[in-house]
Amino acid sequence: MLRIGVLVSGGGTNLQAIIDGIRNGVVTNAGIEVVISNNPGAYALQRAMDNNIPAVCVSPKSFETRDEFNEALIAKIDEYHPDLIVLAGCMVVLPAELINKYANRIINIHPALIPSFCGKGFYGLHVHEAALERGVKLTGATVHFVDEGTDTGPIILQKAVPVLKGDTPEILQKRVMTEAEWKIMPQAINLIANGKVKVENGIAWIDE
Ligand code: GRF
Numbered sequence: 032m033l034r035i036g037v038l039v040s041g042g043g044t045n046l047q048a049i050i051d052g053i054r055n056g057v058v059t060n061a062g063i064e065v066v067i068s069n070n071p072g073a074y075a076l077q078r079a080m081d082n083n084i085p086a087v088c089v090s091p092k093s094f095e096t097r098d099e100f101n102e103a104l105i106a107k108i109d110e111y112h113p114d115l116i117v118l119a120g121c122m123v124v125l126p127a128e129l130i131n132k133y134a135n136r137i138i139n140i141h142p143a144l145i146p147s148f149c150g151k152g153f154y155g156l157h158v159h160e161a162a163l164e165r166g167v168k169l170t171g172a173t174v175h176f177v178d179e180g181t182d183t184g185p186i187i188l189q190k191a192v193p194v195l196k197g198d199t200p201e202i203l204q205k206r207v208m209t210e211a212e213w214k215i216m217p218q219a220i221n222l223i224a225n226g227k228v229k230v231e232n233g234i235a236w237i238d239e
Pocket of ligand 1: 043155
């Protein structure tokens, strides 16, 4: 069984989609061992507790230096021996040591079709504002492995959604979440849990 550690910072709707996916069989061979937040007020922690999943906060504010925080974060993750780390709305810039230690074992969800609207500064509503400003007719979401760059790791799954006349960033964000993010996040985890994802020369391949 794939042991998953989920890192969050906010509402945790993607976490909820994973919990639901495990419960309803969309995700097999996997279980969430821990949910870790940098933000003590993250509703995602409550979602974890409601589902009897250990919920832990490791806040940078509790440490004098970034290095101490990084060390504590890595130690906390290691305690649960995860096979896969899932970034589900995690706003923390991960230390290189963690990324290297868990190479090809950390995944992230980005609310656009990478390589569009990604990289530095493209997070939250900014992504959808940029998509609307450019006038794209399709946007969507991407699940990818995490490497040391910002949104540069191997792409696992993508799903497109239409941009419609009258969309605001908020309306578009909601559509991307409901129609793309909450679907491909559990699907990607299921593929990994069942040994269907391989990375070769920086490209992820799915063996269906
Ligand atoms: C999502 O839009 C995700 O794509 C981005 O952060 C947001 C997290 O939302 N990385 P939630 O906490 O899962 O509700």
